[in-house]
Amino acid sequence: MELDGEAFFDPWSRDTWQRELQNRIAVWIVAELGNQIAGYAGIWNVAGEAQVMRVAVKKTMRNQGLGLLLTTELIHKAWDAGAE
Numbered sequence: 001m002e003l004d005g006e007a008f009f010d011p012w013s014r015d016t017w018q019r020e021l022q023n024r025i026a027v028w029i030v031a032e033l034g035n036q037i038a039g040y041a042g043i044w045n046v047a048g049e050a051q052v053m054r055v056a057v058k059k060t061m062r063n064q065g066l067g068l069l070l071t072t073e074l075i076h077k078a079w080d081a082g083a084e
Contacts, residue, residue, distance in 0.1 A: 003037055007056035026053065027077050031066055041070035043078055050078035 005011040012020070020026055020042070028042040039057035043050045052074065057066045 003040065003056050003058055004054070006059060008054070020053070027074070027081065029070060029073055029077070031057075031070060033061070039066050039070050041067075041074050043074050045078060045081045045083055048082060048084050050074070050081070050083040 001011065001014060001017060004017075021028065023044070025044045025046055026042055027045060028040060030037055031039040037058070038061045039055075041055040042053040044053060052071075055067055055070055055074075057070070
């Protein structure tokens with residue numbers, strides 16, 4: 001939630017995150033550096049399509065390719081789940 005608040009002008013509430021992380025159509029990945037979250041990204045897979053929900057990278061880790069890495073991994077997870 002801390003990174004969400006840093007990355008977006010409309011951060012999600014704790015309730016929204018709890019629902020999202022239990023959502024069966026959602027796929028979320030987290031990039032960690034040491035014991036800290038450096039970034040995260042998530043998609044919804046619905047009816048053969050994937051929709052990006054959020055991609056966030058810690059300010060101090062930006063412009064190093066982490067967002068691209070997270071997005072690329074989401075694309076592969078979407079394909080693996082049958083999205084076109």
